Amino acid sequence: MLANRFRRSMIAAVALAALPLSSPVLAQTPDHQNDSSVPFPSSRDLKSLTTAGSYLAARHASVQRDANAAATFYRSALRSDPKNNELLDRAFISSLADGDIDEAVKLADRILSIDKTNRVARLVVGVRDLKQKKYAAAQQNINQSVRGPITDLVATLISGWASFGAGDVKTAVANIDKLAGPEWYPIFKDLHSGMMLDLAGKQKDAGVRLERAYKLDDSALRVVDAYGRWLSRNKDDAAATAVYETFDKKLARHPLVLEGIRETKAGKKLPPLVDSAQAGAAEALYGIGASLTRRGGEDLALVYLQLALYLQPQHSLALLSLGDLYESVKKPQMAIQAYERVPASSPLKRNAQIQLATDLDAADRSEEAIKILKEVTAEDPKDLEAIMALGNIERGRKKFADCAVTYSQGIDVLSGAEKNNWVYYYFRGICEERSKQWSKAETDMKKALELQPEQPHVLNYLGYSWIDQGINLDDAMKMIKRAVDQRPDDGYIVDSLGWAYFRIGNYEEAVKNLERAIDLKPEDPTINDHLGDAYWRVGRTLEAKFQWVHARDLKPEADELPKIEAKIENGLPEDAGAAAASADKKKEDGKGG
Numbered sequence: 001m002l003a004n005r006f007r008r009s010m011i012a013a014v015a016l017a018a019l020p021l022s023s024p025v026l027a028q029t030p031d032h033q034n035d036s037s038v039p040f041p042s043s044r045d046l047k048s049l050t051t052a053g054s055y056l057a058a059r060h061a062s063v064q065r066d067a068n069a070a071a072t073f074y075r076s077a078l079r080s081d082p083k084n085n086e087l088l089d090r091a092f093i094s095s096l097a098d099g100d101i102d103e104a105v106k107l108a109d110r111i112l113s114i115d116k117t118n119r120v121a122r123l124v125v126g127v128r129d130l131k132q133k134k135y136a137a138a139q140q141n142i143n144q145s146v147r148g149p150i151t152d153l154v155a156t157l158i159s160g161w162a163s164f165g166a167g168d169v170k171t172a173v174a175n176i177d178k179l180a181g182p183e184w185y186p187i188f189k190d191l192h193s194g195m196m197l198d199l200a201g202k203q204k205d206a207g208v209r210l211e212r213a214y215k216l217d218d219s220a221l222r223v224v225d226a227y228g229r230w231l232s233r234n235k236d237d238a239a240a241t242a243v244y245e246t247f248d249k250k251l252a253r254h255p256l257v258l259e260g261i262r263e264t265k266a267g268k269k270l271p272p273l274v275d276s277a278q279a280g281a282a283e284a285l286y287g288i289g290a291s292l293t294r295r296g297g298e299d300l301a302l303v304y305l306q307l308a309l310y311l312q313p314q315h316s317l318a319l320l321s322l323g324d325l326y327e328s329v330k331k332p333q334m335a336i337q338a339y340e341r342v343p344a345s346s347p348l349k350r351n352a353q354i355q356l357a358t359d360l361d362a363a364d365r366s367e368e369a370i371k372i373l374k375e376v377t378a379e380d381p382k383d384l385e386a387i388m389a390l391g392n393i394e395r396g397r398k399k400f401a402d403c404a405v406t407y408s409q410g411i412d413v414l415s416g417a418e419k420n421n422w423v424y425y426y427f428r429g430i431c432e433e434r435s436k437q438w439s440k441a442e443t444d445m446k447k448a449l450e451l452q453p454e455q456p457h458v459l460n461y462l463g464y465s466w467i468d469q470g471i472n473l474d475d476a477m478k479m480i481k482r483a484v485d486q487r488p489d490d491g492y493i494v495d496s497l498g499w500a501y502f503r504i505g506n507y508e509e510a511v512k513n514l515e516r517a518i519d520l521k522p523e524d525p526t527i528n529d530h531l532g533d534a535y536w537r538v539g540r541t542l543e544a545k546f547q548w549v550h551a552r553d554l555k556p557e558a559d560e561l562p563k564i565e566a567k568i569e570n571g572l573p574e575d576a577g578a579a580a581a582s583a584d585k586k587k588e589d590g591k592g593g
Contacts, residue, residue: 050080074094117144192280221257228243
């Protein structure tokens, strides 16, 4: 984890640090492997392709961010044209992005025989050397991989760990200390110097460095963990516990921090955060790779995370960050593979399972997702995060009776009437309304508004439901207008306002608002259907039928389709519904007086 000052500098730093990568291939991921409609090429398929065919297939895979297929096709093309340096470079980068570091190393060796200045190849070969404990070679290669603030820092830290591995702790720390750079360098320098000194048995010096890093940022997870572990062995249990508890107040219930609190309170002496030069280098690659994820540096982050996992395959935080990166580039299949690799013994396994389930659902494997989350919640019935994830998947898959039960389980766990608890009542209300339990749904929506009176989504949902039933029209209209005031660019909420006007018979206002809703959400079948109804009522019948046809083609819900088809055929019946709604409105106005 990073210091706050590093976060603020990230996008500018990424621009300066970018390695010379070819195309967006580094963020590619193979999600075709679980898609029977796109079979992965067999050896026979590859042999039948020409060099040009393999190259074009690889380029297409690159556009699709499919590193596995890209690497396979580029290597196939390279076998046909082994002296083509562009193919060699692209095959190398794709293999690296895919996490096939052994193959990337072979290609990197070939690249360096042609171009000794290739920085990415130098980095990869240097990490290979470090893994194999060839520390002098590792230093030589890594030191030639530098370019820009981020890569300079990474290379210096990894080279330092190579010096440490060679038994020269003094030189390792001295070289790290000499590195000058942006304001976010010091926390990394002190953390890694402290971990080296701790592992070398120089406890006093290690404590100075780790304490300094902690004072720079007491919300940096790895700094907190490294310092807490050192305190547990060199100070006292209370001091170590206090460090973890301070973090817990800022970011509650992180599994690694909770484990630290439990163990230090039990008087355990925690081992150092890393146990070898290889683990230390993996930590450096992970720390900066994780920070680059979702900050404009996915390509570089992927390189660092894959190399971290090459050095330490079961690094749980690196696996979680890799999964997060794949999610950010919309590749749930690869995120699934990353989360599945988190060891069962890791305190982070439960987090991985929740994210795994979310990605399984995104990959249309919702039954597997639900099964996993039910296992997690059975193990801990008070796990609100898992309960919410399960309810959300059930709601998204229209298992409304099930999600009402799941959210109820969460509500039973809630303590007090905290404002943020509104979301449980709101989601349960949706599930109840969709499963024909309106009285319960209305109660939950009102409870959500009691906790968060101006919450626009609740105002919209309750107001829309009342409008759709032709009840409480004045209150409903006021609620929806308040929601629109807060979310003027939310197509669904603007649609609710348009539909409210339609229901009270103000068709001109209905058309105006529904046309705006269509501009905001043009592909929503319900909004298109509503606009068709409004057009019909103002006499724009051809446009009405066009909207209904469009709504039909946008795949509306099954129970709405026959209604839309009937309107396409026959139009709307006479305006009896609006007259009744107007009569209801007059009655309500009379009651209000």
